[in-house]
Amino acid sequence: MAKTPVQFRLNGSDKAVFVDGGENLLNVLRRGVGDMSAKYGCGQGTCGVCTVLVDGEPQLACLTLAETCAGRSVDTALGLSDGPNLHPLQTAFMEHFAAQCGFCTSGMLMAAKALLDRNASPTREEVAEAISGNICRCTGYEPIINAIMDAAAKRGGGSNREQGHARV
Amino acid sequence: MARHRGRGMAAINYPIGMNLGGDPSQALVHSNPEGKFTVTLSAIDLGQGMKQVTRQIAAETLGVPIADVYVDTADSDTGPHDMGSFASRGTHRVGNAVAAAAKEARGVMMEAAAEELEVNAADLDTDGRGNIHVKGAPSRAISVKDVAVAAQFRQGKTIAGRGIFLIPLSEVNPETGEMSPVSCYAHACLVADLEVDDETGEVTVLKMTSAYELGRAINPKMVEQQLVGGAWMGMSHALFETPEPYYPDTAHGPRDFNEYVMPGPGDICPHDIAVLERPAPDGPFGGKGPGEMCANPVLPAVANAIFNAVGVRVDSLPITPEKVLRAIKAQGGARPQGAPGGRR
Numbered sequence: 001m002a003k004t005p006v007q008f009r010l011n012g013s014d015k016a017v018f019v020d021g022g023e024n025l026l027n028v029l030r031r032g033v034g035d036m037s038a039k040y041g042c043g044q045g046t047c048g049v050c051t052v053l054v055d056g057e058p059q060l061a062c063l064t065l066a067e068t069c070a071g072r073s074v075d076t077a078l079g080l081s082d083g084p085n086l087h088p089l090q091t092a093f094m095e096h097f098a099a100q101c102g103f104c105t106s107g108m109l110m111a112a113k114a115l116l117d118r119n120a121s122p123t124r125e126e127v128a129e130a131i132s133g134n135i136c137r138c139t140g141y142e143p144i145i146n147a148i149m150d151a152a153a154k155r156g157g158g159s160n161r162e163q164g165h166a167r168v
Numbered sequence: 169m170a171r172h173r174g175r176g177m178a179a180i181n182y183p184i185g186m187n188l189g190g191d192p193s194q195a196l197v198h199s200n201p202e203g204k205f206t207v208t209l210s211a212i213d214l215g216q217g218m219k220q221v222t223r224q225i226a227a228e229t230l231g232v233p234i235a236d237v238y239v240d241t242a243d244s245d246t247g248p249h250d251m252g253s254f255a256s257r258g259t260h261r262v263g264n265a266v267a268a269a270a271k272e273a274r275g276v277m278m279e280a281a282a283e284e285l286e287v288n289a290a291d292l293d294t295d296g297r298g299n300i301h302v303k304g305a306p307s308r309a310i311s312v313k314d315v316a317v318a319a320q321f322r323q324g325k326t327i328a329g330r331g332i333f334l335i336p337l338s339e340v341n342p343e344t345g346e347m348s349p350v351s352c353y354a355h356a357c358l359v360a361d362l363e364v365d366d367e368t369g370e371v372t373v374l375k376m377t378s379a380y381e382l383g384r385a386i387n388p389k390m391v392e393q394q395l396v397g398g399a400w401m402g403m404s405h406a407l408f409e410t411p412e413p414y415y416p417d418t419a420h421g422p423r424d425f426n427e428y429v430m431p432g433p434g435d436i437c438p439h440d441i442a443v444l445e446r447p448a449p450d451g452p453f454g455g456k457g458p459g460e461m462c463a464n465p466v467l468p469a470v471a472n473a474i475f476n477a478v479g480v481r482v483d484s485l486p487i488t489p490e491k492v493l494r495a496i497k498a499q500g501g502a503r504p505q506g507a508p509g510g511r512r
Binding site (some may be wrong): 046100101102138140141142 | 214216217390392393398400401433439
């Protein structure tokens with residue numbers, strides 16, 4: 001099959017890869033450049049574990065043609081931390097116990113980052129809406145929503161922050 | 169046509185682990201020459217926190233900092249045998265095995281320290297910060313690291329321990345059918361408040377309130393995490409999911425997440441949880457473990473609340489809008505059961 005050269009920026013670094021016609025971005029990330037942070041779940045855009053940002057917009061990498069990413073910026077969960085310093089969302093996910101098996105986590109983080117980048121102080125409903133395309137089997141979503149609300153509050157937004165649901 | 173509110177409750181008595189063949193777990197603990205410990209298991213952490221809980225149990229038993237303990241669950245070829253991660257058995261069964269292995273390793277460590285300090289091992293204690301000292305004389309001390317070096321390079325001792333937890337197989341009494349399949353029970357009670365739309369059959373869970381008795385909560389935040397997530401799964405099983413093999417024909421089963429319906433982040437409800445700690449006599453540090461019990465009481469509580477709201481008993485899961493509507497139609501309309509004590 002003919003290969004097409006594609007150049008794009010991944011987490012701020014230039015990448016150049018040869019892709020097959022019709023090859024999806026997820027495959028290029030995982031097999032082409034070795035970024036395993038976006039997960040392969042359903043492969044048809046219904047689970048959200050492959051969520052990455054393309055020019056800042058959340059996209060499902062399994063449904064994104066790699067060729068369409070030429071010249072664009074792709075951000076994955078691998079690029080969230082600044083060296084040893086975690087991104088505020090990653091810290092909040094840890095503090096709120098928002099991961100159990102962890103398979104949905106990188107997709108959740110990217111969906112959350114896309115939200116907070118365009119809305120610094122979302123309501124609880126807006127957070128739920130932003131992650132409604134991401135399936136989590138373990139947490140019941142509540143710790144994830146709490147973590148995103150907390151990350152927003154600590155980044156200076158968060159005027160709409162409400163109490164978490166669970167009380168122990 | 170109206171939306172009817174209902175309240176239902178369920179209480180459960182939940183067996184930890186199962187005893188079909190004894191349900192054993194094994195653990196191995198050893199120190200490397202710098203005084204760090206590895207716990208080797210074949211038990212698998214699926215995200216429920218087994219690695220963290222066994223790490224705490226090992227560190228507490230050994231008397232060393234938790235940072236100096238690593239739990240390796242990588243490989244059932246090279247690890248000691250374990251029955252697996254099921255039946256809410258991890259904290260209790262694996263935890264007991266780890267405690268036994270760590271206790272044996274601690275014994276060797278204290279003997280090695282005694283030889284270095286030229287005292288009786290029974291007179292020694294750990295400080296939990298990586299040192300071993302003579303009881304009542306903290307200055308007469310040696311670090312765990314120096315003990316490990318001495319054991320490895322001078323004394324020729326292996327600081328290691330083996331642990332297994334096995335409950336003898338319970339035989340069935342042929343006369344009465346009696347047996348004692350488990351030794352340890354956890355308990356829970358959950359109240360579900362919900363609303364049933366008698367026009368669409370749709371059920372909306374408004375609130376859950378629960379109390380769980382699960383022995384000592386060895387890691388309270390992880391217990392909370394399990395209970396919150398598990399209750400969501402219980403609600404999903406009660407109202408949404410049809411798992412295999414309960415279709416009339418597997419060809420009717422869902423093929424993907426478009427067809428396998430689950431509640432999303434917009435469908436969750438407030439959940440007030442009370443955790444009661446009653447340490448189990450045969451649990452590691454009294455722990456039983458939440459496990460599957462997180463989801464179980466939600467299903468009967470939801471079914472009872474639907475009866476309370478509209479007077480119908482749906483006896484198969486999930487309780488879909490179609491089943492609710494058919495049942496309401498069969499009894500000639502919704503029959504709210506009211507609330508004792510004039511609630512609402």
